[in-house]
Amino acid sequence: MEYHLQKSTVTIAFAIFLFVQSSLVSADANGGASCATCTVIVALAEQTSVIHNESIIHALDRICGYLPGTYQKACKEFLDFFGPILIDILTEDDTADTVCHKLGFCFTQSGKQECRLFPKKAYGFKSRKLRSTRDLVVNMEKNKAYFKNTMKIGIKFCDLPGIKEICDWINAVFDNHDPGVDLDSDRFSPYETLRGYSWRGKDCDDANSEVHPGAKPIDSDMVIDSNCNGIKGKDPVTGDAYEDLLCSNTEPRGIALLGDSIGAHFHLPREWFNSSELSLAFELLPFILENEFDWPELSSTTGFMNATDSMQHVIHGPTDSLYYRLWQRNHCNFRDFQNMGVNGARSGSMAETIENSLFRNSSTDYPLIVFYALVGNDVCNGHPDTFADMTTPKEMRKNVMATLDFLDGRLPANSHVMLVGLADGRLLYEGLSNRTHPVGSLRNDVTYAEFYDYFNCLQISPCTGWMNTNSTVREMTTLRAEELSAVLKDVADKNKNTYKNFELYYSDNPISQALDQWKKQGGELWQLLEPVDGFHTNQQANALLADVTWKNLEQLYPSFIGNVNPNNDKITQIFGNQGGYL
Ligand SMILES: *[C@@H]1O[C@H](CO)[C@@H](O)[C@H](O)[C@H]1NC(C)=O
Ligand SMILES: *[C@@H]1O[C@H](CO)[C@@H](O)[C@H](O)[C@H]1NC(C)=O
Ligand SMILES: *[C@@H]1O[C@H](CO)[C@@H](O)[C@H](O)[C@H]1NC(C)=O
Ligand SMILES: *[C@@H]1O[C@H](CO)[C@@H](O)[C@H](O)[C@H]1NC(C)=O
Ligand SMILES: *[C@@H]1O[C@H](CO)[C@@H](O)[C@H](O)[C@H]1NC(C)=O
Numbered sequence: 321m322e323y324h325l326q327k328s329t330v331t332i333a334f335a336i337f338l339f340v341q342s343s344l345v346s347a348d349a350n351g352g353a354s355c356a357t358c359t360v361i362v363a364l365a366e367q368t369s370v371i372h373n374e375s376i377i378h379a380l381d382r383i384c385g386y387l388p389g390t391y392q393k394a395c396k397e398f399l400d401f402f403g404p405i406l407i408d409i410l411t412e413d414d415t416a417d418t419v420c421h422k423l424g425f426c427f428t429q430s431g432k433q434e435c436r437l438f439p440k441k442a443y444g445f446k447s448r449k450l451r452s453t454r455d456l457v458v459n460m461e462k463n464k465a466y467f468k469n470t471m472k473i474g475i476k477f478c479d480l481p482g483i484k485e486i487c488d489w490i491n492a493v494f495d496n497h498d499p500g501v502d503l504d505s506d507r508f509s510p511y512e513t514l515r516g517y518s519w520r521g522k523d524c525d526d527a528n529s530e531v532h533p534g535a536k537p538i539d540s541d542m543v544i545d546s547n548c549n550g551i552k553g554k555d556p557v558t559g560d561a562y563e564d565l566l567c568s569n570t571e572p573r574g575i576a577l578l579g580d581s582i583g584a585h586f587h588l589p590r591e592w593f594n595s596s597e598l599s600l601a602f603e604l605l606p607f608i609l610e611n612e613f614d615w616p617e618l619s620s621t622t623g624f625m626n627a628t629d630s631m632q633h634v635i636h637g638p639t640d641s642l643y644y645r646l647w648q649r650n651h652c653n654f655r656d657f658q659n660m661g662v663n664g665a666r667s668g669s670m671a672e673t674i675e676n677s678l679f680r681n682s683s684t685d686y687p688l689i690v691f692y693a694l695v696g697n698d699v700c701n702g703h704p705d706t707f708a709d710m711t712t713p714k715e716m717r718k719n720v721m722a723t724l725d726f727l728d729g730r731l732p733a734n735s736h737v738m739l740v741g742l743a744d745g746r747l748l749y750e751g752l753s754n755r756t757h758p759v760g761s762l763r764n765d766v767t768y769a770e771f772y773d774y775f776n777c778l779q780i781s782p783c784t785g786w787m788n789t790n791s792t793v794r795e796m797t798t799l800r801a802e803e804l805s806a807v808l809k810d811v812a813d814k815n816k817n818t819y820k821n822f823e824l825y826y827s828d829n830p831i832s833q834a835l836d837q838w839k840k841q842g843g844e845l846w847q848l849l850e851p852v853d854g855f856h857t858n859q860q861a862n863a864l865l866a867d868v869t870w871k872n873l874e875q876l877y878p879s880f881i882g883n884v885n886p887n888n889d890k891i892t893q894i895f896g897n898q899g900g901y902l
């Protein structure tokens with residue numbers, strides 16, 4: 321039997337799978353990510369079948385129909401395989417949880433409690449299973465035989481026919497933090513996704529490594545635009561180069577982020593998990609996958625555009641960013657940004673691998689301002705009982721010092737580095753615990769507190785410490801986060817001028833300040849949080865964080881951001897949109 325499954329049979333499945341994977345969970349329980357994936361898919365299919373008064377199979381077929389072209393075909397092939405199996409096992413008192421137990425994705429290990437996302441309550445699956453049509457149910461006997469021989473208790477999602485290749489593909493994409501398309505190896509790309517120009521300014525010549533965002537102009541950019549900022553050529557009257565006239569005395573600089581999923585702006589569309597909203601949500605699927613479910617182009621550090629019309633089906637809110645402000649301050653800084661945010665990053669992985677994908681030529685490029693912002697993974701992924709996997713203050717010091725040494729070797733003189741403290745994740749529980757998670761939107765039967773418990777039961781939570789109904793655990797997590805922030809502050813205080821090529825600063829995490837500001841405007845906490853994962857800051861919060869951070873910089877550290885370029889208007893007048901971003 322052959323299954324030609326393309327990059328996504330079950331998009332939602334990957335979303336969950338990757339979300340879970342991004343938290344670097346090593347030891348899951350009771351079926352882990354595969355169980356959660358199965359449960360959510362079956363639940364959405366069941367809800368869709370209720371909304372449209374149709375069979376489960378028709379509902380799954382409908383969901384496949386929402387997917388773009390090639391994905392749709394693959395999804396239907398998958399359905400051909402799974403549909404008959406589902407029909408065969410459904411009984412009257414099933415819920416999504418019990419179905420996935422029967423399928424073998426979920427189970428209960430001895431000594432563990434049973435994990436359930438939904439209340440034990442019959443949804444009447446059976447009455448809806450028989451209304452399927454023959455044309456959708458092909459190969460039924462063959463599939464059932466396959467199922468009996470292959471499916472075992474504890475089967476993993478990535479072991480399914482055809483899915484393994486997809487998992488491998490995804491792992492390869494997600495493990496690589498350098499641009500996938502970069503012919504001249506200058507770490508800037510003319511391609512959008514795969515760590516391309518969604519993440520760092522577009523390479524305006526991918527055949528010449530001397531040409532890239534952030535380069536000091538070669539021959540004053542009389543002929544070519546060596547730094548891709550759209551400024552080149554000479555004044556027809558005086559014959560002076562425009563880079564000399566408009567930029568050379570303005571101390572241009574770029575901005576870079578060494579961060580985690582918060583800085584990369586992780587976002588799973590709410591519409592993918594809400595059975596009432598599925599229809600338009602999958603248009604951008606390939607784009608979203610190739611950007612690792614991150615939206616750096618709309619993020620608080622390196623966002624450079626507002627969501628396009630098609631993005632607005634799956635992400636909501638305005639864009640504002642530090643990069644955008646830096647460009648507004650000095651138009652010579654156009655396109656000079658790099659986002660090295662990686663889902664699940666913590667201080668150790670930053671020092672071991674991630675930092676290496678930051679590129680700057682210390683002699684031929686302009687200075688850089690760097691934000692080191694690891695907001696919580698160092699404390700999130702502690703073992704649920706012992707906290708053994710949390711980074712200790714001693715390890716934190718060692719890790720951050722290693723990264724600072726690395727930066728001193730790579731950054732041009734006169735750069736600046738800001739160490740940002742960890743967030744206080746207690747606000748997650750405070751803002752969300754009593755609210756309904758999108759996966760329970762049809763019957764109002766899953767709160768975030770229950771969602772957190774479920775993820776902890778399967779041991780796949782991206783942040784056991786804060787996404788937890790046990791207040792002692794949340795307090796202990798915050799305590800460690802405060803200790804680690806204190807280390808960062810101490811390192812910055814003691815080493816402000818230690819490094820050859822940059823000045824070092826510390827700032828508390830701006831989230832609580834942003835929150836206060838939001839509340840003063842009458843806003844509520846949950847409005848700033850990602851509804852699906854219940855963990856990340858959303859689009860609105862990203863814009864707010866940029867605003868708060870920028871104002872702090874203006875007030876406290878003006879040398880960080882440089883002076884306003886008096887030639888900005890002239891640059892716009894002569895060079896228009898400076899070549900744009902895309
Ligand atoms: C659902 O469909 C069945 C037949 O397929 C029909 O008998 C029933 O009235 C429908 N229910 C609603 C609420 O439309
Ligand atoms: C996004 O749109 C708003 C409203 O039009 C505008 O003020 C803002 O500057 C835009 N942001 C970006 C990054 O273009
Ligand atoms: C920086 O640029 C100079 C001149 O092009 C080159 O010789 C040097 O190898 C570059 N350094 C790095 C680290 O790429
Ligand atoms: C959630 O609701 C319960 C009951 O209404 C209330 O006692 C509790 O304080 C609420 N929790 C939060 C974090 O708002
Ligand atoms: C689900 O979608 C419906 C329809 O757009 C919306 O009214 C509802 O608020 C959504 N539920 C959640 C929990 O996001």
Ligand SMILES: *[C@@H]1O[C@H](CO)[C@@H](O)[C@H](O)[C@H]1NC(C)=O
Binds near residue numbers: 704705790791792
């Ligand atoms: C909450 O967590 C603490 C620390 O792990 C533990 O000692 C305590 O028993 C837990 N409380 C409950 C109600 O589970």
Ligand SMILES: [Ca+2]
Binds near residue numbers: 502503507509525
């Ligand atoms: Ca390149």
Ligand SMILES: [Ca+2]
Binds near residue numbers: 506524526527528
């Ligand atoms: Ca280049």
Ligand SMILES: [Ca+2]
Binds near residue numbers: 549
């Ligand atoms: Ca230029």
